[in-house]
Amino acid sequence: xxxxxxxxxxxxxxxxxxxxxxxxxxxxxxxxxxxxxxxxxxxxxxxxxxxxxxxxxxxxxxxxxxxxxxxxxxxxxxxxxxxxxxxxxxxxxxxxxxxxxxxxxxxxxxxxxxxxxxxxxxxxxxxxxxxxxxxxxxxxxxxxxxxxxxxxxxxxxxxxxxxxxxx
Amino acid sequence: xxxxxxxxxxxxxxxxxxxxxxxxxxxxxxxxxxxxxxxxxxxxxxxxxxxxxxxxxxxxxxxxxxxxxxxxxxxxxxxxxxxxxxxxxxxxxxxxxxxxxxxxxxxxxxxxxxxxxxxxxxxxxxxxxxxxxxxxxxxxxxxxxxxxxxxxxxxxxxxxxxxxxxx
Amino acid sequence: xxxxxxxxxxxxxxxxxxxxxxxxxxxxxxxxxxxxxxxxxxxxxxxxxxxxxxxxxxxxxxxxxxxxxxxxxxxxxxxxxxxxxxxxxxxxxxxxxxxxxxxxxxxxxxxxxxxxxxxxxxxxxxxxxxxxxxxxxxxxxxxxxxxxxxxxxxxxxxxxxxxxxxx
Amino acid sequence: xxxxxxxxxxxxxxxxxxxxxxxxxxxxxxxxxxxxxxxxxxxxxxxxxxxxxxxxxxxxxxxxxxxxxxxxxxxxxxxxxxxxxxxxxxxxxxxxxxxxxxxxxxxxxxxxxxxxxxxxxxxxxxxxxxxxxxxxxxxxxxxxxxxxxxxxxxxxxxxxxxxxxxx
Numbered sequence: 001x002x003x004x005x006x007x008x009x010x011x012x013x014x015x016x017x018x019x020x021x022x023x024x025x026x027x028x029x030x031x032x033x034x035x036x037x038x039x040x041x042x043x044x045x046x047x048x049x050x051x052x053x054x055x056x057x058x059x060x061x062x063x064x065x066x067x068x069x070x071x072x073x074x075x076x077x078x079x080x081x082x083x084x085x086x087x088x089x090x091x092x093x094x095x096x097x098x099x100x101x102x103x104x105x106x107x108x109x110x111x112x113x114x115x116x117x118x119x120x121x122x123x124x125x126x127x128x129x130x131x132x133x134x135x136x137x138x139x140x141x142x143x144x145x146x147x148x149x150x151x152x153x154x155x156x157x158x159x160x161x162x163x164x165x166x167x
Numbered sequence: 168x169x170x171x172x173x174x175x176x177x178x179x180x181x182x183x184x185x186x187x188x189x190x191x192x193x194x195x196x197x198x199x200x201x202x203x204x205x206x207x208x209x210x211x212x213x214x215x216x217x218x219x220x221x222x223x224x225x226x227x228x229x230x231x232x233x234x235x236x237x238x239x240x241x242x243x244x245x246x247x248x249x250x251x252x253x254x255x256x257x258x259x260x261x262x263x264x265x266x267x268x269x270x271x272x273x274x275x276x277x278x279x280x281x282x283x284x285x286x287x288x289x290x291x292x293x294x295x296x297x298x299x300x301x302x303x304x305x306x307x308x309x310x311x312x313x314x315x316x317x318x319x320x321x322x323x324x325x326x327x328x329x330x331x332x333x334x
Numbered sequence: 335x336x337x338x339x340x341x342x343x344x345x346x347x348x349x350x351x352x353x354x355x356x357x358x359x360x361x362x363x364x365x366x367x368x369x370x371x372x373x374x375x376x377x378x379x380x381x382x383x384x385x386x387x388x389x390x391x392x393x394x395x396x397x398x399x400x401x402x403x404x405x406x407x408x409x410x411x412x413x414x415x416x417x418x419x420x421x422x423x424x425x426x427x428x429x430x431x432x433x434x435x436x437x438x439x440x441x442x443x444x445x446x447x448x449x450x451x452x453x454x455x456x457x458x459x460x461x462x463x464x465x466x467x468x469x470x471x472x473x474x475x476x477x478x479x480x481x482x483x484x485x486x487x488x489x490x491x492x493x494x495x496x497x498x499x500x501x
Numbered sequence: 502x503x504x505x506x507x508x509x510x511x512x513x514x515x516x517x518x519x520x521x522x523x524x525x526x527x528x529x530x531x532x533x534x535x536x537x538x539x540x541x542x543x544x545x546x547x548x549x550x551x552x553x554x555x556x557x558x559x560x561x562x563x564x565x566x567x568x569x570x571x572x573x574x575x576x577x578x579x580x581x582x583x584x585x586x587x588x589x590x591x592x593x594x595x596x597x598x599x600x601x602x603x604x605x606x607x608x609x610x611x612x613x614x615x616x617x618x619x620x621x622x623x624x625x626x627x628x629x630x631x632x633x634x635x636x637x638x639x640x641x642x643x644x645x646x647x648x649x650x651x652x653x654x655x656x657x658x659x660x661x662x663x664x665x666x667x668x
Contacts (some may be wrong), residue, residue, distance in 0.1 A: 002236070002246060036245055061228075061245055067261050067285060067419060069169070078203055078228055079169060080247050081261040084418040085401060086618065087251075090588040094234050094248040105642040106617045113611040117587065118234060131642050141606040141632050234586060251585040252568060253451065257421040272475040273450045280444040284420065298475050308439040308465050336570070336580060370579055395562075395579055401595050401619060403503070412537055412562055413503060414581050415595040421585075428568050428582040452568060 004035040004165055005061070006158065007096035009111045010045030010104040011130060019045055019103035019128050024052035025154035026100050026125070031058025033158050038096050040064065040088070041072040041079060045102045050075030063092050090114050098123070098161030101148070103130035112148065116140045121164045123149045123157040171202040171332050172228070173325065174263035176278045177212030177271040178297060186212055186270035186295050191219035192321035193267050193292070198225025200325050205263050207231065207255070208239040208246060212269045217242030230259050257281050265290070265328030267321070270297035279315065283307045288331045290316045290324040338369040338499055339395070340492065341430035343445045344379030344438040345464060353379055353437035353462050358386035359488035360434050360459070365392025367492050372430050374398065374422070375406040375413060379436045384409030397426050424448050432457070432495030435482070437464035446482065450474045455498045457483045457491040505536040505666055506562070507659065508597035510612045511546030511605040512631060520546055520604035520629050525553035526655035527601050527626070532559025534659050539597050541565065541589070542573040542580060546603045551576030564593050591615050599624070599662030602649070604631035613649065617641045622665045624650045624658040 008026045011019055027049035030037045037053040039046040041062020050060040054075045062076035067083035082088040089107055093099060093114035098121040101108055109131045115122045116139075124136030136150040151157035175193045178186055194216035197204045204220040206213040208229020217227040221242045229243035234250035249255040256274055260266060260281035265288040268275055276298045282289045283306075291303030303317040318324035342360045345353055361383035364371045371387040373380040375396020384394045388409045396410035401417035416422040423441055427433060427448035432455040435442055443465045449456045450473075458470030470484040485491035509527045512520055528550035531538045538554040540547040542563020551561040555576045563577035568584035583589040590608055594600060594615035599622040602609055610632045616623045617640075625637030637651040652658035 002239070002243060005245065059245075061247075063247060069264075072169070076169060078172065078226075078245060079262065080228075080230060080258060082249075082258050083261050084251070084254075084258070084421050084588075085591075086615075087418050087585075087588045087591040090586075090591075091247060091249050091251070094250045095246065097236075105644055106614050109641055110611050110614040110618075113607050113614060114587075116607045117611075129643070134643065140610055142630070142635065143606055251421075251588050252424075253448075254418075254421045254424040254585050257419075257424075272477055273447050276474055277444050277447040277451075280440050280447060281420075283440045284444075296476070301476065307443055309463070309468065310439055336573070336577060339579065393579075395581075397581060403598075406503070410503060412506065412560075412579060413596065414562075414564060414592060416583075416592050417595045418585070418588075418592070425581060425583050425585070428584045429580065431570075 004097050004162065005038045005095060006030045006035045006161055007038040007092055007099045008045060008049035008102060009092065009099060009108050010102035010132065013043040015044030016103065016129060020048040022125050022128050022154060023048035023102045026102060026157065027052025027058065028056045029154045029158040031056035033162050036061055038092060040092050041076050043073060047073040047075060063088055063095065093120065094118055096120055097165055100125065100157045101132035103128040103132050105130060109135065113140060116146050119146060121161050123151045123160050125154065125157060126150050126152050171264050171329065172205045172262060173197045173202045173328055174205040174259055174266045175212060175216035175269060176259065176266060176275045177269035180210040182211030183270065183296060187215040189292050189295050189321060190215035190269045193269060193324065194219025194225065195223045196321045196325040198223035200329050203228055205259060207259050208243050210240060214240040214242060230255055230262065260287065261285055263287055264332055267292065267324045268299035270295040270299050272297060280307060283313050286313060288328050290318045290327050292321065292324060293317050293319050338431050338496065339372045339429060340364045340369045340495055341372040341426055341433045342379060342383035342436060343426065343433060343442045344436035347377040349378030350437065350463060354382040356459050356462050356488060357382035357436045360436060360491065361386025361392065362390045363488045363492040365390035367496050370395055372426060374426050375410050377407060381407040381409060397422055397429065427454065428452055430454055431499055434459065434491045435466035437462040437466050439464060443469065447474060450480050453480060455495050457485045457494050459488065459491060460484050460486050505598050505663065506539045506596060507531045507536045507662055508539040508593055508600045509546060509550035509603060510593065510600060510609050511603035514544040516545030517604065517630060521549045523626050523629050523655060524549035524603045527603060527658065528553025528559065529557045530655045530659040532557035534663050537562055539593065541593050542577050544574060548574040548576060564589055564596065594621065595619055597621055598666055601626065601658045602633035604629040604633050606631060610636065614641060617647050620647060622662050624652045624661050626655065626658060627651050627653050
């Protein structure tokens with residue numbers, strides 16, 4: 001009954017134009033796949049992904065660090081005001097069936113760490129920069145539990161996650 | 168753009184039939200008002216409210232204590248897996264524009280406390296038992312900031328919240 | 335091996351002189367009993383309790399909402415920077431073997447709620463005002479699991495908790 | 502007034518003997534430096550570090566994921582029962598003036614990520630394995646804000662942190 005929930009993670013406002021564009025595409029493809037877009041609800045990659053999903057008929061859920069709705073970007077349909085600061089990174093990753101990384105700094109790495117710990121399908125977009133490229137194709141620790149898959153574009157990334165969810 | 172988010176809080180599985188019925192009505196009225204139902208995502212009042220919303224075309228968001236989706240009731244459209252245990256009570260209350268209490272024990276009181284602290288419109292359903300009746304019509308501390316309004320039924324409760332949101 | 339941990343909870347800076355004095359006494363008695371003082375690490379009741387404990391050879395642990403040490407009062411020996419905002423109220427209560435309430439507003443009530451939920455010995459100081467007096471002698475919900483005991487002074491409060499811990 | 506708080510992070514029970522020994526040394530050196538040992542309060546590296554500190558006159562603080570004291574290892578003087586699951590990794594890192602990594606898996610990487618984000622002095626022990634070796638000497642993201650320093654032994658690691666704290 002529940003729809004698939006796919007998180008898009010990455011840079012906040014210091015986001016490059018390339019990453020913004022890729023995030024928009026990721027949001028669009030998530031919407032087209034009939035999945036829900038989950039994200040951290042703020043600017044940059046999060047906002048672009050939300051915009052991409054909204055302009056393509058999708059549903060968007062922003063999970064923000066703050067206690068007040070007003071911090072969420074305008075493209076969030078639903079907002080979860082955690083009030084727990086950056087520990088909300090745990091919740092973003094736990095609340096996803098699969099995760100797409102688009103660039104990103106250490107906050108994104110933390111979310112990837114939680115995804116790794118909890119066994120989520122994780123995909124990094126090639127060419128998006130940041131930790132998506134630094135850690136794409138790798139395992140985050142020596143236990144080699146789960147490789148971060150590199151995808152050439154947003155459509156492939158979403159397909160990897162939806163295919164995995166069917167099995 | 169964002170829809171109004173109304174939380175229904177109350178007993179988990181030890182719920183009375185009366186409270187269950189009232190929670191169903193609350194979910195239904197929230198759906199009819201075009202608002203999103205937010206709740207703790209588990210059983211009892213939460214499940215009945217979700218069922219009421221789903222059977223009336225609404226959208227339901229469950230914010231659960233656990234880290235895995237499988238703990239959510241089957242009527243949640245979107246699930247936020249907090250993994251932070253009962254501290255998720257803070258997030259349920261913070262993520263609501265208004266709160267409806269239907270019976271409930273101390274967990275519900277904690278959610279009402281957070282709602283009081285963060286200035287949410289809070290309504291307790293008359294006849295629903297539990298902390299909704301114990302604290303309905305009262306202020307939770309001596310600062311008398313915000314009274315928990317008693318409503319005679321679910322439709323009135325939702326109206327109080329939607330009216331307040333317009334101002 | 336671990337020492338008993340006793341939490342003192344109550345008003346932050348809007349604290350009355352009476353409550354401040356009582357909190358100081360509570361800290362002092364906790365130190366004399368050889369227990370660790372746990373608190374929310376900020377001002378008002380928390381600061382006075384820390385001062386009372388420090389001036390009597392005790393150990394003090396402040397669990398603050400913020401991410402930076404600098405928010406803690408100067409009488410905290412150890413500081414836990416939760417960064418999770420007021421959801422840290424859960425952690426203060428969970429980290430106590432027993433809880434002493436000295437006045438307090440809704441944040442204190444939330445901590446009492448968590449203490450009730452997790453079965454802690456809870457004592458409210460008579461004459462301290464706030465929620466300590468509003469809820470002292472009562473059960474917080476209709477399950478009547480655990481009564482908030484009223485104590486006439488700090489020494490009695492600490493004794494109630496240490497006696498209980500021995501059983 | 503407050504003593505320096507140094508966190509030791511690393512593997513839980515799947516810990517190698519080498520890492521256990523190094524963690525013991527780290528705890529010992531922290532105690533000798535007059536600092537407080539902060540850790541996640543469970544087994545493996547955490548337990549060995551606590552043992553090392555306790556047997557050398559130090560103070561130990563365990564910040565555990567669970568809600569009950571009983572999960573903490575027996576060498577914790579003070580226990581903070583967060584009840585928030587592995588999101589407590591944020592709190593361990595935030596509650597440290599400096600961090601020493603001894604081996605470790607992805608949970609340790611997450612703690613290093615939080616330390617990186619919040620600007621803590623971070624030292625990885627050479628030869629300890631796990632993420633300490635994988636990420637030692639590196640920056641965690643492309644912003645290159647803070648390098649994880651590699652130290653040849655526990656005494657050097659503690660010295661790096663205490664020296665930094667004086668500046």
